[in-house]
Amino acid sequence: MHRTRPFDHLILIIGAALLVLPVVVAFMTSTYTAAQIHTGGLQILPGGNFTETYSKVLTQKGGFTGQITGARMLMNSMILGIGFALGKIVLSMMAAYAIVYFRFRFATIMFWVIFTTLLLPLEVRIMPSYGVMSQLGLLNSYTGLIVPLLASATGTFYFRQFFKSIPDELLEAARIDGAGPFKFLIDVIVPLSKTMIAAIFIIMFVYGWNQYLWPMLMTTDESFFTLMRGIKSILQVWIGSQIPDYNEAFALAVLAIIPPVAVVVIFQRWFIKGLTESDK
């Protein structure tokens, strides 16, 4: 084994500090008032305005209609992130299960058709997707926000590769043990895929959480606004000679970081546990 020397640690510490610093600055700055920031610039030490800023951001009704709070936007983002990640996992697991374990005509071709959609990002099909959703009357709804994003091939591809690595004998043993296709999926495949599910959940949650363009198109009703939109709309409020609410923007940005970080921390533990525990 390589012996760790103090010098290695130093490099790691400097690297970590460098990466964390902007986040710290954002958080510290958010604890000042807008006026202090306007005159004093960015801050590295805590200010005295923490409770006021954050309770205002989370609870004060704002926006054009005066109805939307930060908490509401946080919830919308949460619904989008979790709904998107879960939906994607369920959908792509089922698709991969069908492709790997069922013999049907054109299975390989189907897989490659699905696979090639990987090459088409959302932006390419965003207009038709919008058209479809609008005709279905799904603008300004969680369904409309989530469902069109689910159709993509990444998850299917990962799960297919993973299922192919599960030994065939396991399926055969299960068949002899009297497990049908559905039981095999629930009793064997899903538990074995735990690490895969955790990994994909991390990726997809963050992806869904960070969506900007699609929610912007899909939602005109402010009660469906996500955090990502909210941050921007705060900075847009330049009424007269009023100072922009820098502190609130920073506070929202900090709040926006917390859930993805939490997801990574929680699921990463699961993920690593699965990696180290699994044998062959």
Place this chain on the structure above:
Amino acid sequence: MASIAIENVVKTYAGGNTAVHGVSIDIKDGEFIVLVGPSGCGKSTLLRMVAGLESISGGDVRIGDRKVNDLDPADRDIAMVFQNYALYPHMTVRENLAYGLKNRKTPKAEIEARVAEAARMLEIGQYLDRKPRALSGGQRQRVAMGRAIVRKPAAFLFDEPLSNLDAKLRVTMRAEIRKLQKRLGTTSIYVTHDQLEAMTLADRLVVLNAGRIEQIGAPLEIYHKPASTFVASFIGSPAMNLVDARVEGGMLWFGGVSVPLAGAQGPVTLGLRAEDLRLAAPGEAAVQLRIEHVEELGAQRLVHGMVEDQSLTIALSPDIPLTDTLPIALPRERLHLFDAVSGKRIETRVPAFA
């Protein structure tokens, strides 16, 4: 408990590769049948057709008095043990054993009783709450067997269950499988490429070659009367010596020595087991073996050499001193003759010693 009838079973894989050509075997209730043959001869394919994991392209398989060709594996009342154990990695040993019963809606108390009984029989009681990954290879194979036993099926199917174990463990597990099968009296089909394993386990052996049956019989029957050169060279260790010889006028000629023999004519293949050959007594007719190399096995030594231009191996006691050439006597009662072209056994008589 049930008999199994395999009748003219054929397997042609998609793509036209025929792996099993019309095989028929009648397996009696409680019998231990071993399918043995070199890798790729179709043993697993045949077993998997009985299990229902491969479709049957032709012929019938009956378990008991039911034709099972179109039944799902779960409905055939069989249990299978795989080479790589195929335990569910995320379930504890107990859950692994119980899974098949649970799917069949067996009452909880009954499941517990059966798992406990199997665990006792296989001595895996203390591992019941472990996951398979925390078990050694031998323990995993016991669990795999336990999974078969708890179901109390009509037949056990084994596909090379011991191939992943080390040599020593293989011997003990072999004995245990044999004991267990006798005790339960469950009809069993066991696939292996290891002829020693086949000999020691089987009530009857089925020797397969390229998707066809070469011979069916009790282990000793096959050892003493191999039906073809293929069986002769496959069963027994070291492999039987197969040399070219001639029969002329009631005499078998090999290496300049003749032995009276009736029932054949012309060129033949002569089969000689290394362990049947012995050193000739002074004055006895003998072929001369030029020694090339010697394998010391401890209890005996294998001497490899040439008689004229044909190689021959002989098993000797290590006490016998070795010289460059050894005089070897042909065992009149233990000569195997095969057709020089087809390789089929020729029944011969050794005329009574005059």
